[in-house]
Amino acid sequence: MRKFLLLSLIFIALFSCDRKEDVAGFQYPDSKVWKHGVYSKYDAQKYEDIFDGLEVDVIYSQEKNDIYVGRVVADTSKNLTLDEWLSILKKPEKMNYWIDFKNLSEKNVEQAMKILNSLDEKYGIKANAFVESKNLKVLKTVKENGFRTLLWVENIKYWKRKEHKDSVYLAKMIRNQIKELNPDAISCEYSMYPFLCDSFPEQNIHFWDTPKDFTPENVEFTKELCNNKSVKVVLVDYPTPDIF
Numbered sequence: 273m274r275k276f277l278l279l280s281l282i283f284i285a286l287f288s289c290d291r292k293e294d295v296a297g298f299q300y301p302d303s304k305v306w307k308h309g310v311y312s313k314y315d316a317q318k319y320e321d322i323f324d325g326l327e328v329d330v331i332y333s334q335e336k337n338d339i340y341v342g343r344v345v346a347d348t349s350k351n352l353t354l355d356e357w358l359s360i361l362k363k364p365e366k367m368n369y370w371i372d373f374k375n376l377s378e379k380n381v382e383q384a385m386k387i388l389n390s391l392d393e394k395y396g397i398k399a400n401a402f403v404e405s406k407n408l409k410v411l412k413t414v415k416e417n418g419f420r421t422l423l424w425v426e427n428i429k430y431w432k433r434k435e436h437k438d439s440v441y442l443a444k445m446i447r448n449q450i451k452e453l454n455p456d457a458i459s460c461e462y463s464m465y466p467f468l469c470d471s472f473p474e475q476n477i478h479f480w481d482t483p484k485d486f487t488p489e490n491v492e493f494t495k496e497l498c499n500n501k502s503v504k505v506v507l508v509d510y511p512t513p514d515i516f
Contacts, residue, residue: 411423
């Protein structure tokens, strides 16, 4: 009996080493390649059976008190709510989401989270959704509401001030943000590879590898990103996640 128990424990330990790391109960899907910029509900329906994860940009409208798919406030005029976007999916509770909140602020986060919570009650999205923002205060509220947080970090190549071009300065700033928030993952453009992976190997890292055409050269770089252990998600504009 003891021998059987010992063998069982060894088997469990070995099997666990091969499993993907969980994040607060979340297990990343088999494919790290998720679809970027799914702005149409019909595209959401189309890619549901192709990709393991979808990225969508959203805007909270204070005037309409609702969350709309889009990148700027003017997009709310198209009247595509996140509710309607989710409603077209066959199994919304099974999909993984990268929700890029473009205008989440301390003024609207409480109301926005009420709407997200109501959408979770309707579609069961909370278990598989990452809410992205660069605002630490609003992400704390997101975390308090039980959604996973995705901290958008600065890209050194876009900084204008000379001292910000120092990679040591940037790494220290990001490390302080991580310490304060303890996000479920951090995100940035592909050009921050391998800096983020080398500087924060213990973090779950999400990259957007866009905008890029589906060419052999671009796919090779996407593969390189995916092969890094710290990289958990790579957003692409490709028609398929099958790059290996």
